[in-house]
Amino acid sequence: MTPRNLREVVIESLVRAAGYSAVVFVGLIFFFLLREGLPGFAEVSLPALFGSRWYPTEGHYGLLPLIGGSLVVTLGAAAIAVPFGLATAIFISEIAPRWAREILKPLVEILGGLPSVVLGFLGVLVLAPFMRVLLNLPTGLTAFTGSVLLAGMAIPTLVSVAEDALDAVPRNYRDAAVALGASEWQTIWRVTLPAARSGVLTAVMLGIGRAIGETMTVMMVTGNAARLPTTPNSLFLPIRTMTATIAAEMGEVANGSTHYHVLFVIGIVLFVISFIVNLAAGAVVFRRPKRAERVLS
Amino acid sequence: MVATPKIVIDRLSIQYDDGTESLRDVSIEILANEVTVLFGPAGGGKSTLLRALNRLTDLVPRTHITGRILLDGEDVLADGVDVVRLRRRVGMVFAQPIPLPMSVRQNVIYGLELAGEKRKSRLDEAMEQGLRAAALWDEVKDRLHDPASALSGGQQQRLCLARVLALEPEVILLDEPTSGLDPISTGKVEASLQDLKQAYTVVIVPHSIQQAARIADRAAFFLQGELIEYASGKTIFTAPKDKRTEDYVTGRFG
Numbered sequence: 001m002t003p004r005n006l007r008e009v010v011i012e013s014l015v016r017a018a019g020y021s022a023v024v025f026v027g028l029i030f031f032f033l034l035r036e037g038l039p040g041f042a043e044v045s046l047p048a049l050f051g052s053r054w055y056p057t058e059g060h061y062g063l064l065p066l067i068g069g070s071l072v073v074t075l076g077a078a079a080i081a082v083p084f085g086l087a088t089a090i091f092i093s094e095i096a097p098r099w100a101r102e103i104l105k106p107l108v109e110i111l112g113g114l115p116s117v118v119l120g121f122l123g124v125l126v127l128a129p130f131m132r133v134l135l136n137l138p139t140g141l142t143a144f145t146g147s148v149l150l151a152g153m154a155i156p157t158l159v160s161v162a163e164d165a166l167d168a169v170p171r172n173y174r175d176a177a178v179a180l181g182a183s184e185w186q187t188i189w190r191v192t193l194p195a196a197r198s199g200v201l202t203a204v205m206l207g208i209g210r211a212i213g214e215t216m217t218v219m220m221v222t223g224n225a226a227r228l229p230t231t232p233n234s235l236f237l238p239i240r241t242m243t244a245t246i247a248a249e250m251g252e253v254a255n256g257s258t259h260y261h262v263l264f265v266i267g268i269v270l271f272v273i274s275f276i277v278n279l280a281a282g283a284v285v286f287r288r289p290k291r292a293e294r295v296l297s
Numbered sequence: 298m299v300a301t302p303k304i305v306i307d308r309l310s311i312q313y314d315d316g317t318e319s320l321r322d323v324s325i326e327i328l329a330n331e332v333t334v335l336f337g338p339a340g341g342g343k344s345t346l347l348r349a350l351n352r353l354t355d356l357v358p359r360t361h362i363t364g365r366i367l368l369d370g371e372d373v374l375a376d377g378v379d380v381v382r383l384r385r386r387v388g389m390v391f392a393q394p395i396p397l398p399m400s401v402r403q404n405v406i407y408g409l410e411l412a413g414e415k416r417k418s419r420l421d422e423a424m425e426q427g428l429r430a431a432a433l434w435d436e437v438k439d440r441l442h443d444p445a446s447a448l449s450g451g452q453q454q455r456l457c458l459a460r461v462l463a464l465e466p467e468v469i470l471l472d473e474p475t476s477g478l479d480p481i482s483t484g485k486v487e488a489s490l491q492d493l494k495q496a497y498t499v500v501i502v503p504h505s506i507q508q509a510a511r512i513a514d515r516a517a518f519f520l521q522g523e524l525i526e527y528a529s530g531k532t533i534f535t536a537p538k539d540k541r542t543e544d545y546v547t548g549r550f551g
């Protein structure tokens with residue numbers, strides 16, 4: 001084997017090892033979750049796990065309020081972050097004059113780097129009191145406050161990825177659309193956005209992904225009452241998410257107790273949810289050419 | 298008989314924001330039903346001139362333009378001109394084929410839809426007419442709903458032409474429309490230009506001097522932003538008056 005070939009082989013195996021190790025780590029994490037969580041399924045019956053009350057001290061281990069809490073906060077965050085984030089990305093990439101773009105882009109990236117505790121503080125000290133007064137609520141620590149803050153965390157990611165995708169659409173596309181008599185807005189809506197579709201979808205997924213996994217901010221501002229959100233106005237009541245529950249209670253449970261095992265069950269549920277979301281995102285993004293054909297025809 | 302010119306370019310100068318003077322004091326009269334060729338070495342300002350004719354220059358911020366461009370006697374550079382209407386009257390085909398991210402059919406009717414046309418019969422009619430005029434109908438009539446990006450490069454370029462023709466413009470601008478095409482596709486495009494000029498005013502930047510000589514009724518030679526010579530194709534390619542034109546067309550030029 002020549003030295004050159006040897007080098008190729010070494011580099012290739014290093015890269016391959018790095019790739020496989022990611023898979024191995026995910027596998028190990030899942031294995032660990034299963035090991036600690038599976039006893040939970042034996043100690044608490046499935047119907048009880050799908051109960052609507054979470055009072056571990058009294059032996060109620062219903063996960064629905066927590067799953068519901070996560071769902072409400074995340075969907076709320078997505079509903080705020082997607083339109084705002086996309087509009088901002090479009091503004092920065094397509095509409096803003098050059099000087100504004102040069103200020104806005106780095107600004108967004110700095111916002112994206114803010115530690116979530118800082119946002120949590122802002123939430124507790126500024127946003128929550130503001131919400132309470134504005135909406136005339138008993139407390140400002142609600143699902144909605146959490147959604148707004150999570151949206152605030154998702155938006156920078158969403159904007160900077162979506163902006164890159166829009167920016168990567170060749171100038172030519174815009175020229176062609178404009179030359180056919182498209183207005184600025186028609187060009188953006190019918191040509192630039194569709195051409196950047198896969199990147200824009202990735203941006204949305206990454207942004208929401210950031211919101212789903214977020215713990216700290218949510219724990220600080222959502223009031224942490226584990227009640228099942230059933231009506232639309234649950235959005236303006238305190239709730240508790242899965243991540244916040246794990247973070248808040250893990251330190252206090254006895255190792256090996258039922259409560260401990262059920263916290264790992266929550267971990268498994270979270271793992272499965274984010275796995276599904278990622279698969280769905282991958283399916284949407286990577287199947288793009290075929291999908292595009294279907295959409296087009 | 299002296300025809301009235303379709304387009305009069307009067308002392309046009311264009312300077313980009315970075316100080317590049319792309320056109321300097323250019324005056325030309327362009328006649329209807331002729332193929333007018335703009336040619337010259339790279340960076341001469343040919344594309345800039347084409348883009349000024351339908352105000353695509355607006356897309357580059359802070360471009361400084363002086364002079365006038367009269368289309369049927371009206372200054373297209375004036376404030377308050379309806380640029381969307383102008384661009385419908387003066388269509389443009391670019392060097393690289395740029396199929397929009399839509400189906401073949403949607404590409405062709407896109408301009409009409411933008412113009413507010415909703416009747417399906419009218420759209421279908423215009424689509425077929427455009428595709429026929431661009432010599433593409435027979436090749437794509439069975440794949441109208443395929444994504445336009447699935448066509449070959451030559452077909453895509455004729456699609457871009459069809460898209461412009463479906464709008465029934467008065468003037469067609471083409472910027473090196475055959476630069477990426479094989480000789481057969483090039484031949485098809487050139488042949489359709491000869492048909493088109495019966496109905497339209499055609500202004501084209503060719504991709505070679507040979508092509509310029511083949512298709513030009515009238516030709517303008519540009520060198521570094523200046524119009525050096527403007528005359529009938531025959532004159533320019535067989536008996537140019539200016540030494541620089543002669544050097545360029547005989548290939549003795551850098």
Ligand SMILES: Nc1ncnc2c1ncn2[C@@H]1O[C@H](COP(=O)(O)OP(=O)(O)OP(=O)(O)O)[C@@H](O)[C@H]1O
Nearest residue numbers: 313315317319338339340341342343344345346357
């Ligand atoms: N958007 C722009 N900003 C700044 N300068 C530009 C811009 N577009 C063109 N130019 C400059 O204007 C001059 C003329 O360019 P133009 O594209 O009109 O030349 P051309 O004759 O079409 O050349 P080619 O044969 O290479 O297409 C060049 O010096 C070019 O660098």
Ligand SMILES: [Mg+2]
Nearest residue numbers: 343344345472
């Ligand atoms: Mg050019």
